[in-house]
Amino acid sequence: MRVRASDAPRAVTGDYGIAQTLIAMGRPPIAIAAADDWDDWVVEPRLPAGIVNLGTSREINLEILSQLKPDVIFSTPYLERLRPKLERVAPVESFPVHATGSSPWPNLVAAARAMGKRLGAEQEAEGLVARTEAELAALSERVAPLRDRPVLLAAFQDARNAWVYGANSLYEDALQRLGLTNGWTRPTNPWGFSQVGVEALAQARGARLFCLAPTPPDALALLSGSPIWRATGFADEGRLFRLPPVLAFGGLPSVTRLARLLAEAAQRA
Amino acid sequence: MHDGFRPALVAVLALIGLGAVAMALNLSARLPVGLWLEALLAPSADDIRELLVHYSVAPRAVVALIAGAGLALAGAVLQQALRNPLASPSTLGVSAGAQLALSLATVAAPSALLAGREVVALLGGAASTAVVTALSWRSRFAPLTVILSGMVAAMFCGAAASALTLFNERMLTGLYVWGSGALNQQDWSVAGPLGVKVAVLAGLVALTVRPLQLLEMDEPARSLGLSVVRLRLVTIGLAVALTAVIVSAVGVIGFIGLAAPALARALGVRRLRDRLAWSAAIGAAILFATDALLQAAEALAHLNVPTGAATALIGAPTLVWLASRLRNPAPVETERPAGPRVRRVGLAICLLATAVPVALLASLAIGPAPGGGLSVAPWPELAELLPWRWPRTLGAGAAGAMLAAAGLMLQRLTRNPIASPEVLGVSSGAALGFVLALLFAPSPGLAVQTAAAAAGGFLVAGALLGLGRGGRLAPEQLLIAGVALGAMFSALLAILMASGDPRMLLVANWMAGSTYDVEPAVAVGTMACAIVQIAASFLVVRWLDLAPLGRPFMLSVGASPAVAGLGVLALCATLTAGATLAVGPLSFAGLIAPHLALRLGFARAGGQLAAAALIGALTMIAADWLGRVVYVPFQVPAGLIGMLIAGPLLMWLLQRR
Numbered sequence: 001m002r003v004r005a006s007d008a009p010r011a012v013t014g015d016y017g018i019a020q021t022l023i024a025m026g027r028p029p030i031a032i033a034a035a036d037d038w039d040d041w042v043v044e045p046r047l048p049a050g051i052v053n054l055g056t057s058r059e060i061n062l063e064i065l066s067q068l069k070p071d072v073i074f075s076t077p078y079l080e081r082l083r084p085k086l087e088r089v090a091p092v093e094s095f096p097v098h099a100t101g102s103s104p105w106p107n108l109v110a111a112a113r114a115m116g117k118r119l120g121a122e123q124e125a126e127g128l129v130a131r132t133e134a135e136l137a138a139l140s141e142r143v144a145p146l147r148d149r150p151v152l153l154a155a156f157q158d159a160r161n162a163w164v165y166g167a168n169s170l171y172e173d174a175l176q177r178l179g180l181t182n183g184w185t186r187p188t189n190p191w192g193f194s195q196v197g198v199e200a201l202a203q204a205r206g207a208r209l210f211c212l213a214p215t216p217p218d219a220l221a222l223l224s225g226s227p228i229w230r231a232t233g234f235a236d237e238g239r240l241f242r243l244p245p246v247l248a249f250g251g252l253p254s255v256t257r258l259a260r261l262l263a264e265a266a267q268r269a
Numbered sequence: 270m271h272d273g274f275r276p277a278l279v280a281v282l283a284l285i286g287l288g289a290v291a292m293a294l295n296l297s298a299r300l301p302v303g304l305w306l307e308a309l310l311a312p313s314a315d316d317i318r319e320l321l322v323h324y325s326v327a328p329r330a331v332v333a334l335i336a337g338a339g340l341a342l343a344g345a346v347l348q349q350a351l352r353n354p355l356a357s358p359s360t361l362g363v364s365a366g367a368q369l370a371l372s373l374a375t376v377a378a379p380s381a382l383l384a385g386r387e388v389v390a391l392l393g394g395a396a397s398t399a400v401v402t403a404l405s406w407r408s409r410f411a412p413l414t415v416i417l418s419g420m421v422a423a424m425f426c427g428a429a430a431s432a433l434t435l436f437n438e439r440m441l442t443g444l445y446v447w448g449s450g451a452l453n454q455q456d457w458s459v460a461g462p463l464g465v466k467v468a469v470l471a472g473l474v475a476l477t478v479r480p481l482q483l484l485e486m487d488e489p490a491r492s493l494g495l496s497v498v499r500l501r502l503v504t505i506g507l508a509v510a511l512t513a514v515i516v517s518a519v520g521v522i523g524f525i526g527l528a529a530p531a532l533a534r535a536l537g538v539r540r541l542r543d544r545l546a547w548s549a550a551i552g553a554a555i556l557f558a559t560d561a562l563l564q565a566a567e568a569l570a571h572l573n574v575p576t577g578a579a580t581a582l583i584g585a586p587t588l589v590w591l592a593s594r595l596r597n598p599a600p601v602e603t604e605r606p607a608g609p610r611v612r613r614v615g616l617a618i619c620l621l622a623t624a625v626p627v628a629l630l631a632s633l634a635i636g637p638a639p640g641g642g643l644s645v646a647p648w649p650e651l652a653e654l655l656p657w658r659w660p661r662t663l664g665a666g667a668a669g670a671m672l673a674a675a676g677l678m679l680q681r682l683t684r685n686p687i688a689s690p691e692v693l694g695v696s697s698g699a700a701l702g703f704v705l706a707l708l709f710a711p712s713p714g715l716a717v718q719t720a721a722a723a724a725g726g727f728l729v730a731g732a733l734l735g736l737g738r739g740g741r742l743a744p745e746q747l748l749i750a751g752v753a754l755g756a757m758f759s760a761l762l763a764i765l766m767a768s769g770d771p772r773m774l775l776v777a778n779w780m781a782g783s784t785y786d787v788e789p790a791v792a793v794g795t796m797a798c799a800i801v802q803i804a805a806s807f808l809v810v811r812w813l814d815l816a817p818l819g820r821p822f823m824l825s826v827g828a829s830p831a832v833a834g835l836g837v838l839a840l841c842a843t844l845t846a847g848a849t850l851a852v853g854p855l856s857f858a859g860l861i862a863p864h865l866a867l868r869l870g871f872a873r874a875g876g877q878l879a880a881a882a883l884i885g886a887l888t889m890i891a892a893d894w895l896g897r898v899v900y901v902p903f904q905v906p907a908g909l910i911g912m913l914i915a916g917p918l919l920m921w922l923l924q925r926r
Contacts, residue, residue: 084788202317227320228317
């Protein structure tokens with residue numbers, strides 16, 4: 001029997017973004033969904049040891065969850081379908097952040113504060129918001145070398161299809177806070193991206209392209225030979241950057257992570 | 270030109286014209302008309318608009334023409350070789366095999382993709398075809414055995430591929446795009462080699478035309494010294510190669526191979542040689558027109574729909590229409606069971622009936638132990654776990670029994686062993702209703718989703734019943750209509766999947782046969798439905814015993830085939846809708862359980878119905894339990910587990926035939 005460090009409520013969540021936020025404010029959840037994939041998709045902040053894996057977020061293992069006897073379950077509208085089951089275990093609090101048809105940033109801040117309040121960690125939550133703002137302000141100086149061109153943020157599905165992030169995405173929020181221009185101005189879906197064939201990237205031919213991991217290994221190899229790809233200019237030196245994974249539908253730590261990776265890329269540009 | 274070709278020619282020209290208009294609209298939005306020729310022949314290297322026309326628009330049109338022609342040719346060849354108007358490249362499992370190979374490579378060995386995505390897909394398609402071929406060997410390529418093996422292989426590959434998607438959700442969205450057929454091009458590197466390969470294979474097909482014609486005779490080629498087996502092997506091989514080459518280049522574009530040959534026949538093209546040529550022309554025209562229209566829609570309305578999925582949307586209503594005016598559908602060959610017969614049917618049924626509650630109790634009591642392994646939880650703890658366990662177990666068992674009963678009745682009624690609830694399209698209709706509720710309902714709670722799924726299922730059943738009432742439709746014609754409706758709904762689902770909406774991942778589990786969402790009320794409701802409807806099934810059992818003997822016999826004993834057919838169909842539809850709500854549209858139980866019952870020796874319809882329902886329940890209970898314990902903390906959907914077990918089992922049974 002483990003002795004609890006405090007009487008603070010014990011939270012669980014099926015959402016990576018909420019887990020990120022909780023860990024960053026120093027109140028990690030006792031269990032999350034898909035803990036085994038964390039390092040492939042989220043990376044930051046590091047997942048503390050001892051967090052129980054609940055299976056996939058879409059089918060949280062209810063037998064394990066009920067045996068953990070959590071005090072509160074944090075969820076999102078995306079996982080609303082699970083609510084009737086989860087409520088039989090503990091109270092469920094849901095935070096709309098993404099896919100609201102508006103910029104996620106205010107939602108990210110509001111969700112962090114609301115979770116802090118629920119866990120009796122208001123100061124920690126305020127600290128996280130302030131830390132994020134300060135870090136973004138500092139990083140916006142370091143990304144200055146990227147300001148001469150618009151930025152494209154894309155995730156390749158294969159050599160011919162990509163998701164390009166635009167309005168109403170967390171990536172767009174990060175770019176705005178860094179004073180960078182997003183080169184993708186076409187309408188996006190509610191989640192903030194457009195699913196396009198790569199020839200559509202030619203519309204933003206003057207931009208710098210940042211490919212977010214995971215990129216299928218054959219995708220960039222195939223692209224380098226295409227005349228359209230060469231005409232986009234992305235095949236030229238210093239126009240294409242490959243970035244490690246940044247959770248697109250994440251929390252505040254995702255914004256800072258993307259900003260920091262862009263700043264590091266700016267030193268190479 | 271022969272006068273008989275005029276309708277086909279008009280159809281091809283109309284389609285090409287439609288596509289050309291759409292393409293012109295699309296082009297004029299991109300580039301002034303005066304520059305079109307220059308862009309096509311010698312694009313200026315720094316004008317991105319001209320480059321896009323030369324390296325994207327033009328090769329895409331060419332690839333669409335080639336792929337459409339090749340798939341249609343493959344379908345026409347298969348339909349002739351198997352003498353089955355429902356045959357198409359997808360019934361041999363080629364595309365499913367290719368898709369599985371790609372999924373496996375993406376997850377397990379991404380470096381294999383560097384060697385060539387096409388090579389990987391081709392290997393997968395060839396492997397699944399080799400399995401189907403091996404399974405059909407002993408039966409000397411009896412048409413139904415080939416189709417049945419192909420269907421099982423396709424279901425097996427599909428289930429395995431979706432298992433990978435479930436546990437690597439964020440990685441495989443690209444496969445959804447590929448899986449629904451995306452034709453976009455960046456240069457001529459696909460069009461050129463694809464054209465050469467398809468042309469070579471089409472040339473080889475031309476060489477087989479004369480011997481293939483002999484298959485049309487009743488006592489065919491054997492008396493002429495021709496090996497029927499070898500002929501079928503060669504022609505099927507050619508069709509599969511055509512399909513694999515196209516699928517590996519542009520993804521799954523399924524419906525063309527089924528619809529284009531059917532359209533050619535309906536437009537009055539009679540001789541085999543003409544049918545092959547016109548099928549290819551019609552297939553090319555359909556795919557070209559579809560793709561051009563979609564590109565225009567994307568350019569003008571930012572609407573991104575994968576072409577392969579859209580062809581099914583266009584092709585399916587065509588086929589429903591065709592099926593309803595098909596005067597004399599080619600009879601599907603009957604296979605008489607020659608297996609052992611159970612002497613004491615009553616005793617055997619009693620044994621099966623005892624096994625079901627035993628399995629039910631065992632699956633409730635035994636679960637994963639905290640430290641790994643299995644254990645029976647001590648009572649107070651078990652009492653806490655039971656509320657999570659009993660609804661899904663009960664729901665799975667009831668759904669298995671319902672699907673098995675529906676499958677048995679369909680197989681008996683149509684004398685077609687590949688008939689199953691999924692073929693009827695009711696499962697797909699229910700799935701679509703569920704998905705639309707999830708995406709568009711203001712607050713998609715469980716009640717709303719359930720109601721929408723039921724509505725979708727009943728809509729398909731109602732459409733089928735309506736079609737049946739208007740004319741005098743034979744069960745085979747209704748089956749074709751069901752296949753078409755099912756394909757249309759699957760296409761809509763594929764479009765939604767390819768849209769990349771993250772909520773679609775939620776649906777993936779249910780589509781794979783998960784019982785996770787079976788709430789207590791749903792479980793009890795499903796059980797009640799199962800009892801009432803299976804009891805009703807026993808009332809129509811007399812018709813089922815007559816059905817294999819054919820229409821004349823039914824008439825001679827005073828049973829109206831039309832009434833009997835519609836009654837059984839209505840029952841199958843409600844059975845399927847109920848089961849689909851609980852365990853999703855993956856209906857392997859409807860295919861496998863009746864076969865197992867037959868293998869065990871239940872030859873008469875009544876005994877087979879009881880045995881199939883019990884076997885269906887047993888299989889799904891076992892599958893749900895396995896899915897709960899094999900991969901803790903993850904839960905593998907029951908339908909998927911059942912498929913992974915039932916697939917090889919059915920293949921083994923087929924091979925022993």
